[in-house]
Amino acid sequence: MAMTEQEILEGLGEIIDEVAGVPADQVTPDKTFVDDLDIDSLSMVEIAVAAQDKFGVEIPDDQLKDLKTVQDVINYVRRAEVSA
Amino acid sequence: MGTDRTRVVVTGLGAITPVGTDVPSTWEALKAGRSGVQQLTDDWAAELPARIAAWAAADPATLIDRVQARRLDRCEQFALVAAREAWADAGSPDVDPERLGVVVSSGIGGVASTLAAYDTLKEKGWQRLSPYTVPMLMPNGAAGWLAIELGARAEVHTTVSACASGAEAIGYAMDMIRAGRADVVLAGGTEAAIMQLNIAAFAAMRALCTSRNDDPVSASRPFDKGRDGFVLGEGAGMVILESEEHAAARGAHVYAVVAGVGYSSDAHHIAQPDPEGAGLRLVLRRAMADGGVRPEQVVHVNAHATSTPAGDVVEAQAIAAALGDAAPGVVVSATKSMTGHLLGGAGAVESVAAILALRDRVAPPTINLEDPDDDAGLTISAQPQQLSQRADGPMAVINNSFGFGGANVALAFTEA
Numbered sequence: 001m002a003m004t005e006q007e008i009l010e011g012l013g014e015i016i017d018e019v020a021g022v023p024a025d026q027v028t029p030d031k032t033f034v035d036d037l038d039i040d041s042l043s044m045v046e047i048a049v050a051a052q053d054k055f056g057v058e059i060p061d062d063q064l065k066d067l068k069t070v071q072d073v074i075n076y077v078r079r080a081e082v083s084a
Numbered sequence: 085m086g087t088d089r090t091r092v093v094v095t096g097l098g099a100i101t102p103v104g105t106d107v108p109s110t111w112e113a114l115k116a117g118r119s120g121v122q123q124l125t126d127d128w129a130a131e132l133p134a135r136i137a138a139w140a141a142a143d144p145a146t147l148i149d150r151v152q153a154r155r156l157d158r159c160e161q162f163a164l165v166a167a168r169e170a171w172a173d174a175g176s177p178d179v180d181p182e183r184l185g186v187v188v189s190s191g192i193g194g195v196a197s198t199l200a201a202y203d204t205l206k207e208k209g210w211q212r213l214s215p216y217t218v219p220m221l222m223p224n225g226a227a228g229w230l231a232i233e234l235g236a237r238a239e240v241h242t243t244v245s246a247c248a249s250g251a252e253a254i255g256y257a258m259d260m261i262r263a264g265r266a267d268v269v270l271a272g273g274t275e276a277a278i279m280q281l282n283i284a285a286f287a288a289m290r291a292l293c294t295s296r297n298d299d300p301v302s303a304s305r306p307f308d309k310g311r312d313g314f315v316l317g318e319g320a321g322m323v324i325l326e327s328e329e330h331a332a333a334r335g336a337h338v339y340a341v342v343a344g345v346g347y348s349s350d351a352h353h354i355a356q357p358d359p360e361g362a363g364l365r366l367v368l369r370r371a372m373a374d375g376g377v378r379p380e381q382v383v384h385v386n387a388h389a390t391s392t393p394a395g396d397v398v399e400a401q402a403i404a405a406a407l408g409d410a411a412p413g414v415v416v417s418a419t420k421s422m423t424g425h426l427l428g429g430a431g432a433v434e435s436v437a438a439i440l441a442l443r444d445r446v447a448p449p450t451i452n453l454e455d456p457d458d459d460a461g462l463t464i465s466a467q468p469q470q471l472s473q474r475a476d477g478p479m480a481v482i483n484n485s486f487g488f489g490g491a492n493v494a495l496a497f498t499e500a
Contacts, residue, residue: 021151042215050448 001081002081005029008055008074019043029071063066088241092332093500094257096174096324097436098272100147100167102138102317102423106169109141110433111440113476114448115468119301119422128280136300137278138317138424155180156229157194162320162429164227164233167270167353171234174324175336177268185238185256185266186231189249189273189488190320191428193223196279206331207499213464227275238266244428245486247388249273250321251431251495255345257325267330270434272322272423277465283316289355291392304425305452306389306418307396309462316425317424321432323439331348338500340439343480344375351488358399363492364402364484371482371494379410381474381498384447386438388484389418389426404460415447415469416462420449431485431493438481439497445471 003011013024020043035038039047046065048059051073057080059067068072097107100384102120104110105157108170120138129135144161145153149239153161171177197220206210219225224242239260242253250273257271286292293313296303331338348367352358365403372379385403389396396418404411419437426433440449446468451467463469478499485493 017153019154021149045215 002037005074005078008077011054012070012073014043015047017053019046019050027070029069031070032042032068051077055071059073090262090264090476091328092261092325093328094323094342094380094497095326095336096170096346097339097439098168098170098173098322099320100140100142100144100162100346100424101319101431101433103378105171107436108433109243110226111437114419114437115446117449118421118452119426119451120297121296121303122302123300132280132283133287133294134283135297136303137283137316138291138315139153139278140319143242144286145488151489155220157197157220157225159190160220160226160229160315162276162318163188163272163322165276166272166320166322167230167233170270170272170322170324171338177326177334177336178317179330180239181235181270183238183267184225184234184236185240185257185260187241187243187253187268187269187271188227188230189261189428190223190226190275191244191246191249192275192282194221194225195277195282198222198278199281201213217419220370220409231271234270234399235474236270243375244491245491246489247425247427248485248487248493249428249431249487250433251325251435251483251493252491253343254323254325254432254435254495255347255493258345261325261327265426266381268442269325270322271325271429272320273428274320275427275429276318278316278318283389286316293391298302302452304391304421306387306421306450307400308390308453309455309457311391311393311396313392314420314422317426318429319426319433320429321436323432323435325410327345330356331461340442340497341500342495343377343498344371344373344382344496346374348492350488350492352490353490355397355488357486359398361398361402362489364399364486365406366496367492368402371496375480375496375498377496377498378475378477379407379479381477382407382410382414382482383471383474383479384481385414385416386434386441386481386483387416387418388486390420400460400462404462409442410460410474413474414462415471416464417447418450419448431483434485435483438483441471441483442499447471
């Protein structure tokens, strides 16, 4: 069953807290990973791998680089779930 | 030796060791003769011939930020804990970032991370490797992280010379300041190598104590006739070195002067001491000459003495030969009797101990010394020994560190 935006956001918040130490309540849809959350490219790789485990959605490197905001990831996961 | 050469002083100390979580607790334990050696109860140790080791007194991951702990190998975590203590102890100096350097070493580097990453690779595939795997396993990882931590932009170095690495780092840092390339340098060594592969590999060399698995506290016994190998320890030691001028300008507390460093190469055997001890005599003479220290000024030597049958006696004889007529009365201590052998961390932790011995005028004991195997005429004692001036000039102490590969380093510290 597909997850809601809110469920994905919460899951992403847990991942980002674990990987990068950013409190989950700061992970809101409008935030950019690099400028707002201070997450570097290595940590983005960790986040992508953790997201794969959590959401069952693979994020290839060439897609990952286009995911600039939290909302971008939410949209990507939802689209991938629909097409799966 | 030029008299106008920049003098280098020690203004901060940090350590996390098998006998203490910081410098004060480590130093109290060393003076009290407390051992950090324990039995290894882990399943992976069951088939090993050596089932003892000296774990650090605290898990460094519990002393640092959770996210940082994920990204740092255990040896890097030790380095960070000890470096923060040293930096705070020095009063968190206000220094131009381009005049602040880091020289931090490890004998082996992040070997636990290497092994864990290999398991992950085999079991789950390359995609599941942490993107921090390489900075966790590279030997200069700790130095790099600490340069970031302090914003140190002068230079960042890692001197790798097996068990001499930590001492070589301090010598290199001193040379940087003397050469005018930095005003303040964080220097030290770290190691986290208590794991199946390393114990097996050292056992394969017949380098470890294997006769006292049931009595771990008695296992590391440098200079005692009953010694049969070293005990692996872990942890880190750090010092803040500073030009005397810079330290004076900010009114810093000065522990000691780093008077001199000696280096030499055995060029004899990849992992065994030269029984003639030529390289050891040379390194001691060079350290004293570099520091303008006469043998009569030397009151204490923190020996490399790892508790191996071959190494300890050669070192004692070399100390006696290098000090000559001044050898009787010098107090030699082997703190590895309590901490085990911290490999790349050893020279730095033992330099901290030597500096505090000079400050407190007391040499720590060498525990388990029941039947001394020493006819070199040195004072080696199972009890703490008072240190007192033996000649004109400031009192001096020496730290010896020798590494596989024939790398010898001696550091001479004098009273401020």
